[in-house]
Amino acid sequence: MQSAKKSIQSKSFWITIIAGFVTGMGNGSVFGAALMCWMGRAGFEDWGGYGAGSYIPTTFNGFMTFWMLAFGFVFMLMLALGLTRHDVIENARHG
Numbered sequence: 001m002q003s004a005k006k007s008i009q010s011k012s013f014w015i016t017i018i019a020g021f022v023t024g025m026g027n028g029s030v031f032g033a034a035l036m037c038w039m040g041r042a043g044f045e046d047w048g049g050y051g052a053g054s055y056i057p058t059t060f061n062g063f064m065t066f067w068m069l070a071f072g073f074v075f076m077l078m079l080a081l082g083l084t085r086h087d088v089i090e091n092a093r094h095g
Contacts, residue, residue, distance in 0.1 A: 008087040009080065016080050024075025025068045032064030 009016070041047075041060055048059020057066040 008083050008090070012083060016083060017076060020076030020079040021072040023079075024072035027075065028068035028071025029064065031071065032067040035067070036060065036064055 044058070044060040044063065046053065046059045048054055048056055048061040053059050054061050054065050056062040
């Protein structure tokens with residue numbers, strides 16, 4: 001009796017979350033830093049660099065942190081979608 005083959009997504013669940021978020025947050029930090037350099041601090045009343053202020057998107061630092069988290073989440077979803085599609089192709093080829 002042959003056991004059921006685990007999908008690529010189930011084998012790489014934690015790697016998808018960790019690698020996707022870390023890679024996306026790296027890209028988001030570059031985007032956020034470039035955007036902050038372009039915008040300057042003029043549009044932000046507070047720096048927001050301490051504690052919870054670092055996560056409020058209306059502060060200078062929180063704005064970049066928001067983009068880092070957004071890029072991380074979206075990149076994680078894109079990685080999961082890519083692995084799902086890869087699993088479909090592999091199963092069709094070897095199915």
